[in-house]
Amino acid sequence: MTAMTPEDAVRHVVATDPVFAIDNVDIRGVTVKAFRNIPPTVPGLMAAGWARHGDGKLEYIAYEGESYSYADYTRSVNRMAHAMRDTLGLGQGDRIAIAMRNYPELLKLVLAVSSIGGVVVFVNAWWTTEELEYALRDSAAKVVFADGPRMDRLKPLEQPLDLTLIGVRDGEGQTAHDYATLLEGAASDQAPDVSINTDDDFAVMYSSGTTGHPKGVVQTHRGAVNAVFSWLMQSVIAPLIDPPAADAPEPPRPSALVVTPLFHVTATHPLFLLSLPAGAKITLMHKWDAEEAVRLIRDNKITRFLGVPTQSAELMEAAKQMGEPLSSMDYLGAGGAKRPAAQVAQLAEAFPNAGIATGWGMTETNALGIGMIGDDYKARPESAGKLHPPVQELRMLDDHGNDVPNGTIGEITVKGPHIMRCYLNKPEATAETVVDGWLRTGDLGVLDDEGYVTILDRKKNIIIRGGENIACLDVEGALHRHPDVLEAAAFSVPDERLGEIVGAAVQLRDGTSLTQQDMAAFLDGHLAKFKIPVHLWVQHDVLTRGTTDKIDRRAIRTACLDNQEAQV
Known part of the structure; x- marks a missing residue:
């Protein structure tokens, strides 16, 4: 078989495989591309996967010694x-x-x-x-x-x-x-x-x-199933792009290890929901433990691992220490946060059978977005990849909603059937985010002439701690509950293990003091533990302000990280 380009493979599959045929459809007054023949609802995914799960006979869920067939x-x-x-x-x-x-x-x-x-x-x-x-x-x-x-x-x-x-x-x-x-x-x-x-x-x-x-992101059935079949299509086009040898054995049944919380899209959509029509087995971990993950991958012949970058790194170290090659893995992806570029080559060397992958998506997009795998990723470890075909559209916009040229910083803006319906009870926030069917993501990046997107920064003031999104204003609101805190600014602090952790600078009332330990004890019960600042800078002067007299979070963060010693 002659290898196809990714673009030719997509066109071929869309034209010849009825499952992936697409139509233009109207969704709330906006015309988008969508799959024509896929199950229309999430429950339909369960029925669509029956044959792929051995007519219900195959093991579907494994957890702590428990086992459930697909029929169960x-x-x-x-x-x-x-x-x-x-x-x-x-x-x-x-x-x-x-x-x-x-x-x-x-x-x-x-x-x-x-x-x-x-x-x-x-x-x-x-x-x-x-x-x-x-x-x-x-x-x-x-x-x-x-x-x-x-x-x-x-x-x-x-x-x-x-x-x-x-x-x-x-x-x-x-x-x-x-x-x-x-x-x-x-x-x-x-x-x-x-x-x-x-x-x-x-x-x-x-x-x-x-x-x-x-914010409550409202996802529709159409949005979820179109995301699922966009990922499912990747397994169909992969052998067209990189044809297997004529005598290659049949690929093993897909089997996924779920290591991130199922209340986030990283686990629910590209792992759990995808497993239904893909015929994949799901193995659940009680709690993340790298050595236990190695044992589960080895014993359950796991083929698919998708976690935050920290987990990939810890898995790699544990596998090395335990002398386990984990040769069953053919996919090792990262979601929720950007993987350090240096880690890409290290993972590829540690797990030569696995395609090292990266992905970018949002709760607002049912996790569908941008990604790449294998040699493409090794060649561009700083990039987020290309738009997953075939139902999404991508634009890079300036602050006024105008398209910017390739190579120029713009806001990543996407359109398709996978876009959220709205933010629950927040019509103004919805109108600001979804404009004429286009989702303004708040992420800034650069699109090159080959279609690869590199994400540079976030317009939103969000801290991503090991894949968990933490709103700075959420942390600041809790800090302001303290009777001695006059003002607070929360920001990200680089962390080798988690990527980012929470730091905060506070202005205290004259004559008072506050340690990080005291602050953490006060916030216990008001904030989830992962949101509580690990580093605290205290001062009695007002916090740095910008030209509009608002707190200049970026300047405060720079000053704190460069010039002051935090209480840890």
């Missing part, structure tokens, strides 16, 4: 969907929250909620009671499935918010409803008969922004 999974999804309708009285349009660590039940609940036409509200498992209250009030979710630690934080909200709390695993036995009891008492294990429109809401997933409180 499908049966549990359907039974829980009936229990939600019959016992809990839930139905189409109801927002149903999930608050737990990465348990198999989470994967089942996502499809059960969407199977009845409900809307999944993904809750950050690290949030405090205060942060949970904001999201539940904002989403109007009245039913929450929660494990033990989350149940403890939710109990104070049960009466004030009139919540129905449903215990999962170590959360059972604390409320009127338990997951296991609901599942056992379900009336049917057949899929419920529900009519869901492709443009109905699928999920609300919270993403930190510059407004302090996280």
